[in-house]
Amino acid sequence: MIETIRDETGAQTSLGYVLEVGHADGGARCMLDVSNKHSNRHNVLHGGIAATMLDNAMGATASLTVDPSGRTPFLTVSMTTQFLAPAFAGKRVTATGRVTGGGRSLLFLAAQLVDEDDRLIATATGVFKRARLDKGGDA
Template sequence: MTEAEDGGVTVVLDIDEKHMNRNGILHGGVHATMLDNILGAALARHTGMPSTTISLNVNYLAPVKKGRLTASATILQLGYKSATVEGVIMDTEGTAIAKGTGTFKILRKG
């Protein structure tokens, strides 16, 4: 995970054999994990507070077998107790591999 100067965060993954499913393409759980991580990280970066995932929806758009993937996120809705965040995973050619939306409970103190 890296933080940009503008306050954004990205998650980068270099695909390895251990990330593949039995068909030789990136396992769907890897997509879901990347998205859950980037969505939560973007929210934490913006609010300065921890959160927990309430729901996660993943749309698988294109198969991938090798290379580097980059995930980024945008906050769609931010309330006092919850937020909705959208993310995308791109390959090095700029192809969207997966998109996801998550709803998060913001864990405020007290």
């Protein structure tokens, strides 16, 4: 069953993206309806927002490996992003994560960001580590 997560974090509320978990392929989706408030000075989706979406899709996908709700915290150890095409206001973009490897302590993930016309906007790879929170709440 697919669950849509809205307004769970400050960043999510500020940017307006939603997260979906529960897809049969095990990959989380991070979706955003691009508006002018997401644009850079060239009137296309800001690269930092595209990277944020890719990071969220990969992090939630990592979480799904241990938690079907996708809420167990994973930390981004490293991430590499490739920007391939612009995304424009008025279009919905979706980042989808997938696990590509890993072991007990680290997971390797990849993600793609596409627009509603299935045009590839950006890709990313990353290394993620499950957060072990101490009693004080620190990672």
